[in-house]
Amino acid sequence: MNEHPVQLVVEDDLERSRLTVFFRLLLAIPHFVWAFLWGIAVFFAAIANWVATLATGKPPESLHRFMCKFIRYLSHLNAYLWLVANPYPGFVGEEGDYPVDIKLPPPTEQDRLKTLVRIIFAIPALFLSAALGGAGSFRIPYRGRYGTYSGGGGGALAGVCAFLGWFAILARGRMPKGLRDAGAYSVGYTAQMLAYVLLVTDRYPNADPTAMLATVERPPQHEVYLVGDAHDLRHSRVLVFFRLPLLIPHLIWFALWSVAAVVVGILNWFATLFTGTPARPFHRFLSAYVRYTLHVYAFGYLVANPFPGFVGEEGRYPIDVVLPERRRQSRWVTGFRLILAIPAFAVNAALGGALSIAAILTWFVALATGAAPWGLRNLSAYALRYAAQLNAYLFLLTEQYPHASPLEGADEPQQTFDEAT
Amino acid sequence: MRLAVSAALAAALAAGWAVAAVLLWHSSVPALHLAHLDPGDYFSAQDLHDAASYSRGARWLWVLTTIAQLGALAVFARFGVRWARESAAGRMGTGMLLGMLGFALVWAVQLPFTVLAVWWARHSGLSTESYLTVTLGNWLALGGKFTFLCLALAIVMGLAGKVGDWWWLPAAPCFVGLALLFSFVTPYLLGGQRLDSPQLRAATVRLERIEHVQHVPVKVVTGMNEPNAVATGLGPSRRVFLWDAIIEPPFTQREVEVVIAHELGHLAHNHIWRSVGWYALFAFPGAFLIAAGTRRRGGMRVPEAVPFSLLVLVALNLVASPLQNVITRHMEAEADWSALRATHDTKAARMLFERFVPATLSQPDPPTWDYVLLENHPTIMQRLAMVQAYAASDAQSP
Numbered sequence: 001m002n003e004h005p006v007q008l009v010v011e012d013d014l015e016r017s018r019l020t021v022f023f024r025l026l027l028a029i030p031h032f033v034w035a036f037l038w039g040i041a042v043f044f045a046a047i048a049n050w051v052a053t054l055a056t057g058k059p060p061e062s063l064h065r066f067m068c069k070f071i072r073y074l075s076h077l078n079a080y081l082w083l084v085a086n087p088y089p090g091f092v093g094e095e096g097d098y099p100v101d102i103k104l105p106p107p108t109e110q111d112r113l114k115t116l117v118r119i120i121f122a123i124p125a126l127f128l129s130a131a132l133g134g135a136g137s138f139r140i141p142y143r144g145r146y147g148t149y150s151g152g153g154g155g156a157l158a159g160v161c162a163f164l165g166w167f168a169i170l171a172r173g174r175m176p177k178g179l180r181d182a183g184a185y186s187v188g189y190t191a192q193m194l195a196y197v198l199l200v201t202d203r204y205p206n207a208d209p210t211a212m213l214a215t216v217e218r219p220p221q222h223e224v225y226l227v228g229d230a231h232d233l234r235h236s237r238v239l240v241f242f243r244l245p246l247l248i249p250h251l252i253w254f255a256l257w258s259v260a261a262v263v264v265g266i267l268n269w270f271a272t273l274f275t276g277t278p279a280r281p282f283h284r285f286l287s288a289y290v291r292y293t294l295h296v297y298a299f300g301y302l303v304a305n306p307f308p309g310f311v312g313e314e315g316r317y318p319i320d321v322v323l324p325e326r327r328r329q330s331r332w333v334t335g336f337r338l339i340l341a342i343p344a345f346a347v348n349a350a351l352g353g354a355l356s357i358a359a360i361l362t363w364f365v366a367l368a369t370g371a372a373p374w375g376l377r378n379l380s381a382y383a384l385r386y387a388a389q390l391n392a393y394l395f396l397l398t399e400q401y402p403h404a405s406p407l408e409g410a411d412e413p414q415q416t417f418d419e420a421t
Numbered sequence: 422m423r424l425a426v427s428a429a430l431a432a433a434l435a436a437g438w439a440v441a442a443v444l445l446w447h448s449s450v451p452a453l454h455l456a457h458l459d460p461g462d463y464f465s466a467q468d469l470h471d472a473a474s475y476s477r478g479a480r481w482l483w484v485l486t487t488i489a490q491l492g493a494l495a496v497f498a499r500f501g502v503r504w505a506r507e508s509a510a511g512r513m514g515t516g517m518l519l520g521m522l523g524f525a526l527v528w529a530v531q532l533p534f535t536v537l538a539v540w541w542a543r544h545s546g547l548s549t550e551s552y553l554t555v556t557l558g559n560w561l562a563l564g565g566k567f568t569f570l571c572l573a574l575a576i577v578m579g580l581a582g583k584v585g586d587w588w589w590l591p592a593a594p595c596f597v598g599l600a601l602l603f604s605f606v607t608p609y610l611l612g613g614q615r616l617d618s619p620q621l622r623a624a625t626v627r628l629e630r631i632e633h634v635q636h637v638p639v640k641v642v643t644g645m646n647e648p649n650a651v652a653t654g655l656g657p658s659r660r661v662f663l664w665d666a667i668i669e670p671p672f673t674q675r676e677v678e679v680v681i682a683h684e685l686g687h688l689a690h691n692h693i694w695r696s697v698g699w700y701a702l703f704a705f706p707g708a709f710l711i712a713a714g715t716r717r718r719g720g721m722r723v724p725e726a727v728p729f730s731l732l733v734l735v736a737l738n739l740v741a742s743p744l745q746n747v748i749t750r751h752m753e754a755e756a757d758w759s760a761l762r763a764t765h766d767t768k769a770a771r772m773l774f775e776r777f778v779p780a781t782l783s784q785p786d787p788p789t790w791d792y793v794l795l796e797n798h799p800t801i802m803q804r805l806a807m808v809q810a811y812a813a814s815d816a817q818s819p
Binding site for chain 1: 560
């Protein structure tokens with residue numbers, strides 16, 4: 001696949017000034033005003049750009065440059081707000097003067113028909129962008145038989161990471177790499193989405209985290225990681241169409257198993273607290289549960305195609321998780337495990353929003369094409385990996401904290417479960 | 422010799438089945454010679470025309486839906502095994518997937534007829550439900566169907582893995598147990614709201630005393646278009662549920678009392694227990710026939726037999742439906758009789774049954790094949806004849 005014309009460049013060293021981080025929102029107020037004013041201008045310029053592109057088949061040079069500057073500026077501002085970068089950003093969106101930057105393409109010929117319906121095509125990307133880089137949630141009010149309700153979503157991964165990062169930076173003066181990478185990914189995706197909507201490029205935003213963070217150093221390999229053939233994107237249309245009803249027996253079984261897992265988890269917690277090591281039968285039971293959870297999630301969220309088994313068997317499912325052997329764990333970390341896991345819960349919830357949207361979009365694409373989109377598949381795999389790491393951490397299968405980076409560990413995971421173990 | 426033993430065993434089993442059936446068939450309704458009534462004496466020509474017109478359309482839709490269902494299952498029985506490659510769930514999980522996909526395909530081929538049925542009901546003024554609600558609701562209801570199917574297949578395939586082709590023998594009691602469990606929990610799943618009317622609550626207490634049924638809560642299920650009611654539950658879970666359409670005008674308080682008495686009559690004569698008993702009588706031969714039918718495909722131990730087993734199951738249900746309808750009609754008649762004895766209100770009963778025709782567009786005297794295959798209640802004319810017979814017997818009694 002060709003490289004996306006909108007590229008994220010990250011040259012950040014994770015060091016942060018505690019003072020500017022503490023007052024970050026207040027310091028950004030002038031930028032909020034400026035971004036608002038610039039946004040109004042961009043709105044009218046975008047309409048002019050759309051008409052011009054429809055007429056000539058190519059965006060005018062001046063409008064293209066204007067849009068590029070706006071996208072770059074907004075990316076700098078997002079990076080600053082979400083604590084992905086440290087320095088105070090400039091107001092003009094200059095290229096190359098900020099540690100988190102966006103490379104944008106020159107104006108090119110664009111298909112008129114695609115340009116005409118660009119805003120409709122962009123809706124899925126807008127939803128995903130809201131889940132990744134949005135600051136809050138969207139709500140849709142509707143009137144029902146018994147009153148008015150509202151529903152909606154939007155996880156805002158970047159917002160959660162920034163919130164957690166704020167505390168970490170004040171304590172340590174450094175942004176945790178996992179949170180920074182997740183924030184950078186959100187900034188990059190939002191930039192690609194904007195570039196698409198504002199006709200800077202006709203390439204659809206690519207949700208693949210690995211491609212987005214190609215210039216970023218990968219984190220060390222986590223003890224809990226996914227294995228399987230990532231390139232197997234095939235989906236049976238029948239299974240896709242009936243995914244929700246097919247999932248219901250699994251959800252019932254999953255709920256029953258979860259009750260047992262919580263009980264066993266508590267027993268395991270006591271055992272580990274007293275002996276320093278998880279009890280062998282508990283470890284085995286909980287490993288199977290964590291593996292089963294992954295299989296069901298992978299099936300439910302359309303990351304994998306086949307109908308999963310009910311027992312969490314190793315190596316049976318195309319996407320599987322490698323879990324560590326039972327070993328000694330710090331009693332302190334064990335004792336406070338639930339409290340320590342709270343930040344990871346927050347990241348997991350934010351990723352869950354993105355995962356749900358990715359699943360809905362994948363449903364439509366897979367139904368039409370019989371295959372999952374590569375980018376969405378990888379975004380979903382990232383969310384599932386994090387959920388598996390959190391589960392393993394919660395159930396004392398590992399002492400290693402979940403890593404929020406969208407990138408895989410530095411050592412390439414093996415292709416099959418047998419090779420991995 | 423072996424043949425003789427088998428024949429003797431089969432005869433003994435058949436005799437046992439017949440004895441059980443006779444015991445379950447027992448009814449409190451006296452031998453009545455119901456008069457053949459002329460619908461024209463009870464209903465206007467317009468009502469009869471509307472009911473006949475709607476029923477004719479509904480019957481055709483049933484025929485087409487059934488043909489589509491059998492056709493889809495026949496195709497699935499032939500080619501469905503190909504879907505096994507979409508499973509990573511082992512023997513039983515793959516069987517479950519194939520079972521679910523079979524019913525999913527049935528849903529898909531029936532979808533146009535479902536939409537047509539909604540259109541027909543809306544066109545006839547019987548429903549206000551939107552097409553989207555019905556379609557989406559049906560799609561989600563598949564999840565519930567799938568859950569029961571998975572449970573059934575887990576039992577069957579698990580037992581087939583242990584005892585081979587004899588799985589039907591332990592499986593049938595398991596299914597009977599499940600039917601008991603389902604009968605017990607259904608009232609809790611239906612929920613319902615408290616009956617508001619103090620007059621109806623007082624009438625319920627009075628009718629409970631007359632019919633010797635104590636402490637049965639009467640609940641109202643809201644949001645229903647059809648005037649209907651059901652009695653369900655076992656022991657402490659027994660409940661009567663009234664669809665809200667039947668407690669609203671044009672139905673009067675006296676008519677609703679007849680409805681409540683009818684439902685209490687079901688409970689008074691242990692119809693829920695007897696339904697489970699009948700189910701047990703059908704479960705053993707039904708399971709045996711499925712086991713026999715799938716033996717050539719490797720038996721229910723292997724997932725490859727599942728698609729064909731679905732076809733056998735649905736075909737058996739269709740074949741057994743006339744007999745099942747005879748049984749349910751018999752119980753409904755007993756509940757009607759019980760209601761008449763409890764209320765002595767033949768006028769209200771007659772008005773109630775007469776109102777059913779314009780309210781539900783049921784044909785008061787449907788064609789024979791419809792009566793045999795589809796009618797699980799006595800026809801409206803049979804019910805009116807029973808009211809007439811009761812009125813005559815009531816008048817003669819001291």
